[in-house]
Amino acid sequence: RQVASDASFHSVSFSESDHPRVLITGGLGQLGVGLAKLLRKRFGKNNVILSDIRKPADNIFYSGPFIYADILDYKNLREIVVNNRITWLFHYSALLSAVGEANVPLARAVNITGLHNVLDIAAEHNLRLFVPSTIGAFGPTSPRDPTPDLCIQRPRTIYGVSKVHAELMGEYYHYRYGLDFRCLRYPGVISADSQPGGGTTDYAVQIFHDAIKTGKFQCNLKPDTRLPMMYIDDCLKATLEVMEAPAEALSMRTYNISAMSFTPEELVQEVQKHVPELQVTFNVDEVRQAIADSWPMNFDDRNARRDWGWKHDYDLPELVATMFSFLG
Ligand code: AKB
Numbered sequence: 368r369q370v371a372s373d374a375s376f377h378s379v380s381f382s383e384s385d386h387p388r389v390l391i392t393g394g395l396g397q398l399g400v401g402l403a404k405l406l407r408k409r410f411g412k413n414n415v416i417l418s419d420i421r422k423p424a425d426n427i428f429y430s431g432p433f434i435y436a437d438i439l440d441y442k443n444l445r446e447i448v449v450n451n452r453i454t455w456l457f458h459y460s461a462l463l464s465a466v467g468e469a470n471v472p473l474a475r476a477v478n479i480t481g482l483h484n485v486l487d488i489a490a491e492h493n494l495r496l497f498v499p500s501t502i503g504a505f506g507p508t509s510p511r512d513p514t515p516d517l518c519i520q521r522p523r524t525i526y527g528v529s530k531v532h533a534e535l536m537g538e539y540y541h542y543r544y545g546l547d548f549r550c551l552r553y554p555g556v557i558s559a560d561s562q563p564g565g566g567t568t569d570y571a572v573q574i575f576h577d578a579i580k581t582g583k584f585q586c587n588l589k590p591d592t593r594l595p596m597m598y599i600d601d602c603l604k605a606t607l608e609v610m611e612a613p614a615e616a617l618s619m620r621t622y623n624i625s626a627m628s629f630t631p632e633e634l635v636q637e638v639q640k641h642v643p644e645l646q647v648t649f650n651v652d653e654v655r656q657a658i659a660d661s662w663p664m665n666f667d668d669r670n671a672r673r674d675w676g677w678k679h680d681y682d683l684p685e686l687v688a689t690m691f692s693f694l695g
Contacts, residue, residue, distance in 0.1 A: 466565025
C-alpha cells in the first residue's frame with residue numbers, strides 16, 4: 368500500500384515535470400506579461416510564475432500565479448526557485464538605457480548584482496536561464512551597418528556595459544559550470560498593451576498612443592536616426608524558440624535577432640497612412656540621441672536564422688497596422 372501510493376505520487380509528479388516550471392523576474396515590465404501568456408498557453412497556467420517587486424493590477428494577478436521576488440535578495444530568490452521547483456528562469460529585471468544613465472548606482476545594482484544572484488541560483492539549481500541582451504550592448508566603435516554577432520563591443524551606457532557583462536558571465540558559466548544559458552540581443556520592442564520604461568527606442572511606442580489620443584507627437588530623436596526594431600509577438604516568439612531549441616543546434620549562446628530597421632521619419636510616414644492629420648515636431652533629447660547614435664542601425668541575425676530557424680513575421684507596414692488594430 369505504501370509502495371503503491373509512493374508510485375502514484377511519483378507518476379503524478381513525473382507527468383507534471385514534462386513541462387518546464389517557469390519563473391519570470393521583472394515580470395511587470397514591457398515583456399513579462401506577454402511572455403507569461405505565451406508560455407502559459409504552451410506549458411499550462413500554473414507552470415508559469417510571474418514575479419516583480421511591484422504590485423500587479425487585478426487582471427494580471429488573477430490570470431495566473433504571481434509572486435513577490437526581489438532579485439537583489441538572494442535568499443528570497445533561492446526560496447522561490449526551490450519551493451516552486453523552478454526549471455526555467457527568464458530574467459527580465461533591468462533598468463533600460465535612458466533611465467540607467469539617470470541612476471547609475473541603481474542600474475549597476477539591478478543589472479549587475481542582480482544578474483550575479485540569478486546566475487548563481489541558476490547554476491546551483493541546474494536551471495535553463497534566459498537573459499535578454501540588446502542592441503545597446505554595442506557602442507560607437509562597433510560596426511553599425513550591419514552589426515554582426517561577434518565584433519567590438521564598447522558601449523558607453525551603464526545599461527550596455529551591464530548587458531555585455533551579462534553576455535560574458537552567462538557564457539562563462541556555461542563553459543565553466545555547464546549552465547544552460549541562452550541570450551538574445553533584442554532590438555527596440557514595440558507593443559500595444561504594455562509600455563516600455565525609460566528606453567531610447569520608446570518613441571516608437573509613444574507615437575501610436577499620441578496619434579490616437581491627441582493627434583500630436585513630439586519626437587525626442589532626430590528624424591533620420593535609424594535603429595533596429597521588432598514587434599512584441601516576434602520578440603516573444605524568438606524567446607520561446609531559442610529556449611526550446613536543442614542544445615546541439617546552438618553554435619553560440621548569444622544571438623542577434625532582427626526584424627526591421629527604421630527612422631522616426633519613416634515611422635511617421637507609415638503612421639500617417641492611418642492617421643493623416645498627425646502633427647509631428649522634433650525636440651531632441653541629447654542623452655537619448657547620443658545613445659542612439661552609438662547603436663547599430665541594422666542588425667545582422669544570420670546566425671539565429673541558420674542555427675534555430677529564426678524568422679520574423681512583422682515588417683513595418685504590418686507592425687503599424689497591428690498596433691492600430693489593437694489601440695484604435
Ligand atoms: C532601450 O531603448 O533602452 C531598450 C533597448 C533597445 O534595449 N528598448
